[in-house]
Amino acid sequence: MMDKRIFLSFPHLGGHEMHFIDEAFKESWVVPLGPNVDHFEHQLEDYIGSGRVVALSAGTAALHIGLVMLGVGPGDEVLCQSFTFSASANPVKYQGASPVFVDSEPDTWNMSPEALETAIRDRLLVTGRKPKAIVVVHLYGMPARMNEILDIADRYGIPVLEDAAEALGSEYCGRKCGTLGKYGALSFNGNKVITTSGGGALICPTEEAAAHVKFLVTQAREPMPYYYHKEIGYNYRLSNISAGIGCGQMEVLPERVARRRRIHELYKELFGDVGEVRVHDNPSAEFNSNFWLTTILFDEKLGFSPEELRQHLNADNIESRWLWRPMNMQPVFADAPFYGDGTAERLFNHGLCLPSGSILTDEEVASVADSVKSFIASRK
Numbered sequence: 284m285m286d287k288r289i290f291l292s293f294p295h296l297g298g299h300e301m302h303f304i305d306e307a308f309k310e311s312w313v314v315p316l317g318p319n320v321d322h323f324e325h326q327l328e329d330y331i332g333s334g335r336v337v338a339l340s341a342g343t344a345a346l347h348i349g350l351v352m353l354g355v356g357p358g359d360e361v362l363c364q365s366f367t368f369s370a371s372a373n374p375v376k377y378q379g380a381s382p383v384f385v386d387s388e389p390d391t392w393n394m395s396p397e398a399l400e401t402a403i404r405d406r407l408l409v410t411g412r413k414p415k416a417i418v419v420v421h422l423y424g425m426p427a428r429m430n431e432i433l434d435i436a437d438r439y440g441i442p443v444l445e446d447a448a449e450a451l452g453s454e455y456c457g458r459k460c461g462t463l464g465k466y467g468a469l470s471f472n473g474n475k476v477i478t479t480s481g482g483g484a485l486i487c488p489t490e491e492a493a494a495h496v497k498f499l500v501t502q503a504r505e506p507m508p509y510y511y512h513k514e515i516g517y518n519y520r521l522s523n524i525s526a527g528i529g530c531g532q533m534e535v536l537p538e539r540v541a542r543r544r545r546i547h548e549l550y551k552e553l554f555g556d557v558g559e560v561r562v563h564d565n566p567s568a569e570f571n572s573n574f575w576l577t578t579i580l581f582d583e584k585l586g587f588s589p590e591e592l593r594q595h596l597n598a599d600n601i602e603s604r605w606l607w608r609p610m611n612m613q614p615v616f617a618d619a620p621f622y623g624d625g626t627a628e629r630l631f632n633h634g635l636c637l638p639s640g641s642i643l644t645d646e647e648v649a650s651v652a653d654s655v656k657s658f659i660a661s662r663k
């Protein structure tokens with residue numbers, strides 16, 4: 284057993300975070316908004332290369348405002364990838380709308396274009412109305428099949444909101460995830476590629492859209508001397524202190540993404556001689572995952588549950604995690620329609636997330652692989 288616990292994805296500071304926080308204190312910018320927020324947004328815009336960025340209090344807030352901007356409201360249906368974290372789907376409910384879940388395809392583990400088109404056609408038949416939006420997720424950093432998905436979305440005239448919470452730095456056909464749909468959501472929660480201790484951002488298509496998002500998330504105050512409101516507002520802006528952490532983190536983001544990719548390469552090498560373990564990988568050169576988490580699938584024929592492997596690793600002081608339990612398998616969404624063939628459910632039953640934080644050493648990665656291998660050997 285290792286003395287030091289190996290965590291799944293631990294915060295990894297760059298070194299200059301405190302400098303930005305000190306500046307905020309010196310100038311008494313201990314408020315939402317401020318120079319760190321502006322700087323952080325510009326750093327993100329430079330990095331992702333297109334679109335306008337608004338920094339927010341959480342990735343979940345970004346997804347919520349994305350739906351608001353797409354006009355999702357009571358009675359609407361929103362098509363949402365089923366294989367994801369609940370934060371992709373909950374904001375649909377915040378808007379009084381209903382999620383319709385779409386299964387994954389086995390190569391990217393993300394939204395199946397075929398199931399998406401089936402779902403759209405069937406909802407048109409059943410409800411007589413077009414779904415209002417599509418929420419597609421780049422799970423574990425792996426880009427979804429965006430060309431096919433955007434093609435279908437365009438054909439039916441339905442806008443796409445990308446949940447890129449796990450995919451900062453991932454690229455699809457050379458373009459950054461989060462900039463491919465109409466809006467894109469990022470998360471800077473403690474376990475993501477970079478952290479602001481808690482935070483998110485919405486990537487917007489235009490300056491005007493970004494300006495309207497900024498207006499909505501600061502309580503929708505009209506420009507009047509007294510508080511005057513024509514729209515429902517939100518308090519979703521990122522604090523200037525949290526943004527200071529983000530400014531420091533942005534300086535090391537390319538290194539952090541490179542390290543996560545290197546850890547994935549290491550796992551591939553270490554499992555190269557284990558036929559029963561498959562490391563989830565980019566299906567072709569169009570896909571360039573940040574490998575936020577390296578995930579594995581194990582041979583169904585071995586007949587064990589992910590929980591057994593998780594507990595074996597835990598006994599070796601290694602944190603691992605089940606894959607996301609699909610939304611169509613969650614009691615809270617039991618009533619929601621689902622389109623698919625059970626692909627995500629099969630992945631859920633035969634996979635695991637391995638420690639992948641950029642802070643991990645090569646030795647730690649090797650000891651994780653050793654622990655998995657010893658478990659597999661005991662099951663053969």
Ligand SMILES: *Cc1c(COP(=O)(O)O)cnc(C)c1O
Pocket residue numbers: 341342343344367368370371420446448449469470471472481482483
């Ligand atoms: C983390 C995450 C979110 C939510 O982001 P928060 O910043 O924690 O609100 C949404 N979707 C996915 C897929 C995530 O992993």
